[in-house]
Amino acid sequence: MFAKIHDARLRLRRRADLHQQSKGTMNSERYDKAAIWLHWVVAAMVLAQFATGWLWGFFERGSEPRFYLFRIHIVIGTIILVAAVLRTGWRLTHPAPPLPAEMRPAHVVLARLTHGLLYLAILVQPVLGLLTITAFGKSIGRWPRDLHLSLSYIIALIVAVHVAAAFWHQYLRKDGLLLRMVPRRVPRT
Incomplete structure (x- = not known):
C-alpha cells in the first residue's frame, strides 16, 4: 500500500515538474509563490494560536474577554486546518x-x-482542538484536551528548532537557505 502511495506521489511530482518546465518558470532554488504564501499565512496563524491560547488563561472562566479569545482560537484553528490540507x-x-x-x-x-x-502538527492539532469542543470529544474523556495542550508545547519546540535552523543556515552557514522561503520584493518603478 505504501509503495503505491509513494509511486503516486512521485508521478504527481514529475507531472508538476513537467508543468513548471513547460511554463518556463522552473526555479529549483526557491519555493513557488503559493508555497511561500501558505507557509507565512500558516506561520502567522500558529503564532496567533499560541497568543490566544496563552492570553485566555489571564481571564476568569465565563468572562467576556476569555470567551472572545476562545472563539478566535477556534476560528483560527479551523482556518489552519483548511490551510494545512491545502498546503x-x-x-x-x-x-x-x-x-x-x-x-x-x-x-x-x-x-x-x-x-x-x-506538517503533521498543523493537521493533527486543529483536529484535536475541534474534537475537544464537540459533544463527541467530551464523551470520550479529557484525553483530546490534554493531548491538544501537550502537543502545543511540542509544536512550540519544533517551531523553535525550525526557526533556529533557518537562522543558522542564513547567518552562520551563509548558504542562503532562508531566502528560498522569503517573499521576493517587487522593485518599484
Whole structure:
C-alpha cells in the first residue's frame, strides 16, 4: 500500500515538474509563490494560536474577554486546518527545492524530520482542538484536551528548532537557505 502511495506521489511530482518546465518558470532554488504564501499565512496563524491560547488563561472562566479569545482560537484553528490540507496537497504536487548539496546527511534527515513533524502538527492539532469542543470529544474523556495542550508545547519546540535552523543556515552557514522561503520584493518603478 505504501509503495503505491509513494509511486503516486512521485508521478504527481514529475507531472508538476513537467508543468513548471513547460511554463518556463522552473526555479529549483526557491519555493513557488503559493508555497511561500501558505507557509507565512500558516506561520502567522500558529503564532496567533499560541497568543490566544496563552492570553485566555489571564481571564476568569465565563468572562467576556476569555470567551472572545476562545472563539478566535477556534476560528483560527479551523482556518489552519483548511490551510494545512491545502498546503499538504500543494507540497505533494509541487516538490520543494533541493537542499544545498553540501549539507551533511544527518542535517538532511533532521530537516526532513522537522518539516514532516510540522506538517503533521498543523493537521493533527486543529483536529484535536475541534474534537475537544464537540459533544463527541467530551464523551470520550479529557484525553483530546490534554493531548491538544501537550502537543502545543511540542509544536512550540519544533517551531523553535525550525526557526533556529533557518537562522543558522542564513547567518552562520551563509548558504542562503532562508531566502528560498522569503517573499521576493517587487522593485518599484
